[in-house]
Amino acid sequence: MPRRAPPASSIKDVAALAGVSIATVSRVANGVLNKASPETVARVRQAIAALDYRPTSAGRALRQRTSRLVAVLAANLANPAMAAIAASAEVALRENGLVMVLCDTHDRPELQDEYLREMLAQQARAIVLLGAVDSPMLRKLHATPTPLVFVNRRSPVAGTGRFVGIDNRAAGADVARWALSKGLGKAALIHARSASSATRDRVAGILEGFSAEAAALDPAAIRSPEGRDHLAIGREGARQLIEDGMAPALVICTSDLIAYGAARAWREAGLAAAMPRMIGFDDSPLNDWVAPTLSSVRIPYGAFGEAIVAAVTGADRSSGLVLPHLLVERG
Amino acid sequence: MPRRAPPASSIKDVAALAGVSIATVSRVANGVLNKASPETVARVRQAIAALDYRPTSAGRALRQRTSRLVAVLAANLANPAMAAIAASAEVALRENGLVMVLCDTHDRPELQDEYLREMLAQQARAIVLLGAVDSPMLRKLHATPTPLVFVNRRSPVAGTGRFVGIDNRAAGADVARWALSKGLGKAALIHARSASSATRDRVAGILEGFSAEAAALDPAAIRSPEGRDHLAIGREGARQLIEDGMAPALVICTSDLIAYGAARAWREAGLAAAMPRMIGFDDSPLNDWVAPTLSSVRIPYGAFGEAIVAAVTGADRSSGLVLPHLLVERG
DNA sequence: AAAACTTAGGAAAACGTTTTCCTCAAGCCG
DNA sequence: CGGCTTGAGGAAAACGTTTTCCTAAGTTTT
Numbered sequence: 001m002p003r004r005a006p007p008a009s010s011i012k013d014v015a016a017l018a019g020v021s022i023a024t025v026s027r028v029a030n031g032v033l034n035k036a037s038p039e040t041v042a043r044v045r046q047a048i049a050a051l052d053y054r055p056t057s058a059g060r061a062l063r064q065r066t067s068r069l070v071a072v073l074a075a076n077l078a079n080p081a082m083a084a085i086a087a088s089a090e091v092a093l094r095e096n097g098l099v100m101v102l103c104d105t106h107d108r109p110e111l112q113d114e115y116l117r118e119m120l121a122q123q124a125r126a127i128v129l130l131g132a133v134d135s136p137m138l139r140k141l142h143a144t145p146t147p148l149v150f151v152n153r154r155s156p157v158a159g160t161g162r163f164v165g166i167d168n169r170a171a172g173a174d175v176a177r178w179a180l181s182k183g184l185g186k187a188a189l190i191h192a193r194s195a196s197s198a199t200r201d202r203v204a205g206i207l208e209g210f211s212a213e214a215a216a217l218d219p220a221a222i223r224s225p226e227g228r229d230h231l232a233i234g235r236e237g238a239r240q241l242i243e244d245g246m247a248p249a250l251v252i253c254t255s256d257l258i259a260y261g262a263a264r265a266w267r268e269a270g271l272a273a274a275m276p277r278m279i280g281f282d283d284s285p286l287n288d289w290v291a292p293t294l295s296s297v298r299i300p301y302g303a304f305g306e307a308i309v310a311a312v313t314g315a316d317r318s319s320g321l322v323l324p325h326l327l328v329e330r331g
Numbered sequence: 332m333p334r335r336a337p338p339a340s341s342i343k344d345v346a347a348l349a350g351v352s353i354a355t356v357s358r359v360a361n362g363v364l365n366k367a368s369p370e371t372v373a374r375v376r377q378a379i380a381a382l383d384y385r386p387t388s389a390g391r392a393l394r395q396r397t398s399r400l401v402a403v404l405a406a407n408l409a410n411p412a413m414a415a416i417a418a419s420a421e422v423a424l425r426e427n428g429l430v431m432v433l434c435d436t437h438d439r440p441e442l443q444d445e446y447l448r449e450m451l452a453q454q455a456r457a458i459v460l461l462g463a464v465d466s467p468m469l470r471k472l473h474a475t476p477t478p479l480v481f482v483n484r485r486s487p488v489a490g491t492g493r494f495v496g497i498d499n500r501a502a503g504a505d506v507a508r509w510a511l512s513k514g515l516g517k518a519a520l521i522h523a524r525s526a527s528s529a530t531r532d533r534v535a536g537i538l539e540g541f542s543a544e545a546a547a548l549d550p551a552a553i554r555s556p557e558g559r560d561h562l563a564i565g566r567e568g569a570r571q572l573i574e575d576g577m578a579p580a581l582v583i584c585t586s587d588l589i590a591y592g593a594a595r596a597w598r599e600a601g602l603a604a605a606m607p608r609m610i611g612f613d614d615s616p617l618n619d620w621v622a623p624t625l626s627s628v629r630i631p632y633g634a635f636g637e638a639i640v641a642a643v644t645g646a647d648r649s650s651g652l653v654l655p656h657l658l659v660e661r662g
Numbered sequence: 663a664a665a666a667c668t669t670a671g672g673a674a675a676a677c678g679t680t681t682t683c684c685t686c687a688a689g690c691c692g
Numbered sequence: 693c694g695g696c697t698t699g700a701g702g703a704a705a706a707c708g709t710t711t712t713c714c715t716a717a718g719t720t721t722t
Contacts, residue, residue: 010677010678010679011678011679012678022678022679022680023680023681026679026680026681027680027681030680055678055679055680056677056678056679057679058677058678058679059677059678059679059680060678060679060680061679062677062678062679062680063678063679063680063681064679064680
C-alpha cells in the first residue's frame with residue numbers, strides 16, 4: 001500500500017562510481033577529510049555530484065539514534081504572532097542543517113501529548129514548545145536528554161527547560177508607566193483567562209507598574225472572559241466593559257488579537273467614534289496595515305529563530321534567552 | 332556532537348517482555364492479527380502498553396523506503412491564508428497518521444529546490460506545494476513516483492500533479508458580475524505581477540466577466556506594481572491610482588492582503604473618508620475583525636486539509652479537486 | 663492412516679548509514 | 693635491518709524495523 005519513494009542513488013552507487021568503499025564516501029560526505037587523500041576526496045566529490053547523492057535520513061537517523069528533525073509545537077497557528085515565530089525558526093533551523101516539523105496543539109494537553117509521543121518516535125533532535133501547556137508526557141520528557149525549549153511561555157514544570165522570550169513582567173510594567181506618563185486617564189485591562197506564564201507575567205507587571213506609581217487599576221475595569229481564541233476574548237471583554245457603562249480612555253490588552261477583538265466590539269456598539277485608545281502585546285506585523293492606531297509592545301519575533309537554534313543546539317549553557325521588547329506607540 | 336535521544340524501548344524489549352519474537356510484535360503493532368492467537372495478541376499489546384512502545388520511524392522508513400512525513404512547501408508563511416491552509420492540512424494529515432513538515436520557500440526557486448532535495452532525502456511520502464514556483468528540481472520530481480500536490484497555484488509544468496483549489500477564473504468572473512450588478516461605478520484592479528496561475532486566472536476571469544457584460548475595465552485603472560509582498564503591492568498600486576487622480580468607486584484586489592495595503596494608502600493620503608469600496612480574495616479569517624468593510628471571495632481553506640490528504644493518498648484517481656468559493660459582501 | 667491443509671510463530675535478510683577497528687604500505691629512527 | 697609511526701582506506705558491525713520465507717504442530721480430507 002505505501003507508495004515507494006524513487007530509487008534515489010545510495011552511498012553504494014557513489015562508492016562504486018568513485019571506486020572506493022562506502023566508508024570513504026560517508027567520510028567525505030560528512031567532511032571528514034583526514035582519512036582520504038586529496039585526490040580521492042575530489043573523486044568522491046565528483047561522484048556525489050554526478051549522482052546527485054544525498055544521504056538518506058532514515059539510515060543516518062537509525063545509526064546515529066537521532067534525526068535532524070526539530071519539532072515545533074505551536075499552541076495556535078492561526079495567531080499571526082505564532083506563525084511569525086514559526087517562520088523565523090524555520091529559517092534559522094534550516095541554516096543549521098535542521099528541519100522543522102510544525103504541529104498545532106490547539107492548546108490541548110492530549111494533542112500536545114500525542115505530538116510529543118510522535119516526535120519521540122521520530123527521534124526529534126529537540127522539541128520547541130510555542131506556548132506549552134502542562135501535560136503528562138511533557139513531565140516525562142523532562143527526564144530524557146531530548147532538549148526542550150519553551151518559547152513565550154515558560155515550562156509549566158518549574159526550573160526545567162530553556163526559555164526564549166521577552167521579560168513579560170517588565171514589559172507589563174513598561175505599559176503601565178507609559179499609560180501613566182502619558183496621562184491617558186482611566187484605563188481598563190482585558191486579558192485571557194489563561195494559566196500561561198506570559199499572560200500571568202504581563203498582568204502582574206501591569207498591576208505592579210500602576211501601584212509603583214501609587215496609581216491603581218479599577219478592579220471593575222479588568223476583564224478576563226472565556227473565549228475560544230484571543231479575538232473572541234477581546235470582543236467579549238470589551239462588550240462587558242461597554243455594557244457596564246465603562247468608558248475607559250485606554251484599553252490595555254495582553255495581546256494584539258485581544259485588541260482587535262475589543263475594537264470590533266466598540267464598532268459593533270456603534271461607538272467607533274468614541275473608541276478608546278488601545279495597546280496590545282506582540283506588535284503583529286499586520287498592525288501597521290490593519291490597526292494603525294493600536295500601540296503595542298513589540299516582541300522581536302524575527303530574532304526568535306536564532307535564539308531558538310541557540311537553545312536547541314545548546315550553544316550556550318544558560319537556561320534561556322531573554323530578548324528585548326520595545327513599546328511602539330501609534331495613533 | 333549529536334545529542335543522543337533517550338534510549339526508548341525498542342521492539343526487542345517488547346518481544347522479550349511478551350515472550351515472543353520481534354516478528355510477532357511487529358505484526359501486532361501493525362494490526363496484522365491473523366498470525367497470532369488472540370491470547371498472544373493480548374500479551375503483546377499489554378507489553379507494548381507497559382513499555383509505552385512506539386515503533387521508531389527511522390527503522391520503519393529504512394525498511395519501507397518511505398516515511399510518514401509529508402512535506403508542505405509554502406510560498407509565504409506570513410500570509411495568514413497560507414498559514415490557515417497549513418493548519419488545516421496539518422490536522423487532516425495527522426488524522427491519517429501522517430506528519431507535516433512545513434517549509435517556507437519565500438517564493439524563491441533555489442530555496443524551493445533545496446527543500447525538495449531535502450524532502451527527497453527524508454523520503455517524504457508526498458510533497459505539497461502551497462504556491463509552487465517553477466524550478467529545475469520540480470521538473471525532475473515529476474519523473475519520480477513521489478506524489479506532488481499543487482495547492483492554489485497549478486503546476487508550472489502543464490498537465491502534471493494534482494491540484495487543490497478553487498476555480499479562480501470563475502471566481503474572478505463572479506466578482507466582475509457582482510460589481511456590475513451592484514452598479515458600483517468605476518472600478519480599479521490591483522494585482523501582483525506574479526506568474527502564478529492563481530493570479531493569472533483571477534485577472535483573466537475579472538476581465539472576461541466585465542467584457543461578458545459589454546462593460547470594460549479602464550486599462551489605466553489596472554495596476555500591478557512590484558513589491559516585496561502583497562501588502563506592499565497593494566499600497567503601491569493604490570498610491571499610483573491616487574497619484575494619477577483616479578477615484579474609483581471600487582477597488583478589486585486579487586488578495587485580501589493587497590486590499591489591506593490599498594486601504595493603508597488611502598488612509599495615508601488623508602482620504603480615509605473617501606475610501607473606495609474594496610473586494611479581495613481569500614476572505615482571511617481576520618477580515619471580520621480588522622477589515623469590516625472588505626468584501627472578499629471566500630476560499631474554504633478549512634476544507635483544504637481533507638482535500639490535500641485525498642490528493643496525497645491518491646484516494647481518488649482524479650487530477651485534483653476544485654472546491655467551491657463564495658462571495659462574501661461586507662461594508 | 664497417509665496426505666493435505668491450516669495455524670501460530672520464529673529466523674533471518676534487507677533497508678542505508680556511520681563508525682570502530684583493522685590492514686597494508688611507506689617513511690622514519692635507531 | 694628491525695621496530696615505530698603515520699597515512700589512506702577497507703571490512704564489518706550496529707542501529708530498529710518489516711517481511712519473506714520456514715517449521716512444527718495440529719486438523720482436516722481422502
